Amino acid sequence: MSAFRTRFAPSPTYYLHLGHAASALQVWRRAEEQGGEVLLRIEDIDTTRCRPEYTAAIYEDLAWLGLRWPQPVRVQSEHFADYAAVVETLTARGLTYRCFRSRAELAKLPDPLRPGAHSAREEAAYLEARAPFAWRLSLHACRAALGARWDALTFTERTPRGLHTRAAEPMKEGDIVLARKDSPSAYHVAATHDDAVQGVTDIIRGEDLIDAPHIQTLLQVLMDWPSLIYEHHPLLLDDDGQKLSKRQKSISLASLRADGMTADQVRARLGYK
Numbered sequence: 001m002s003a004f005r006t007r008f009a010p011s012p013t014y015y016l017h018l019g020h021a022a023s024a025l026q027v028w029r030r031a032e033e034q035g036g037e038v039l040l041r042i043e044d045i046d047t048t049r050c051r052p053e054y055t056a057a058i059y060e061d062l063a064w065l066g067l068r069w070p071q072p073v074r075v076q077s078e079h080f081a082d083y084a085a086v087v088e089t090l091t092a093r094g095l096t097y098r099c100f101r102s103r104a105e106l107a108k109l110p111d112p113l114r115p116g117a118h119s120a121r122e123e124a125a126y127l128e129a130r131a132p133f134a135w136r137l138s139l140h141a142c143r144a145a146l147g148a149r150w151d152a153l154t155f156t157e158r159t160p161r162g163l164h165t166r167a168a169e170p171m172k173e174g175d176i177v178l179a180r181k182d183s184p185s186a187y188h189v190a191a192t193h194d195d196a197v198q199g200v201t202d203i204i205r206g207e208d209l210i211d212a213p214h215i216q217t218l219l220q221v222l223m224d225w226p227s228l229i230y231e232h233h234p235l236l237l238d239d240d241g242q243k244l245s246k247r248q249k250s251i252s253l254a255s256l257r258a259d260g261m262t263a264d265q266v267r268a269r270l271g272y273k
């Protein structure tokens with residue numbers, strides 16, 4: 001086996017659909033071409049939306065498609081302490097800031113205080129409603145901390161024409177949320193941390209995440225994690241040219257299977273033998 005290692009990292013917020021199948025088949029095909037391996041990772045950090053039955057369905061659907069992966073599978077909800085430690089490290093270095101509600105959310109709250117016009121209780125409620133609830137990465141502070149290294153941030157992209165070096169522009173993603181008061185990690189921290197600790201070398205995923213390497217490269221440099229090679233494939237569209245959504249129950253793999261479609265038929269429909 002070569003040093004090539006990639007991963008398929010679904011979020012169990014609903015059943016997988018044909019778009020996930022297309023993505024998974026692409027990931028496993030690339031690993032096969034490169035003589036490498038695919039890890040399966042369950043990205044269930046959003047504890048309000050993820051459900052164990054969807055995780056179980058992911059295992060079932062992927063196995064049904066004929067895909068195999070090494071055990072144990074990394075399940076992100078079992079590693080919140082690791083992600084919190086990353087946020088603490090960045091915070092200790094002065095690279096994060098506490099962030100308040102968005103302007104839209106503030107606009108929905110009761111009127112601003114008029115001095116002397118409210119009880120102590122109302123004042124306390126007003127301030128509590130505006131209390132810090134998330135930690136964001138300060139790109140301004142990162143830029144100051146990295147100095148000349150900021151301008152030299154690059155990542156490698158795999159395209160049909162080969163590997164290309166691209167300048168990373170973290171500003172494209174802005175001051176991303178790293179963690180929230182009620183959730184110790186947001187996507188970029190958990191995914192970039194896990195890619196590093198799992199020894200992932202290559203990422204293959206949908207082009208909805210095409211800007212993610214800009215910020216993930218910055219996190220790698222800040223945390224001294226290895227840089228990766230990124231490939232983003234087009235998303236599968238439905239007959240109307242719309243993105244397939246997990247909410248369209250009709251095209252979940254589970255429902256296709258229940259309707260009698262075989263895994264070979266799904267593979268053939270997506271252009272795989």
Ligand code: GLU
Pocket residue numbers: 009010011043191205209
């Ligand atoms: N968990 C993400 C998703 O389901 C994928 C993240 C990634 O591949 O980096 O969209």
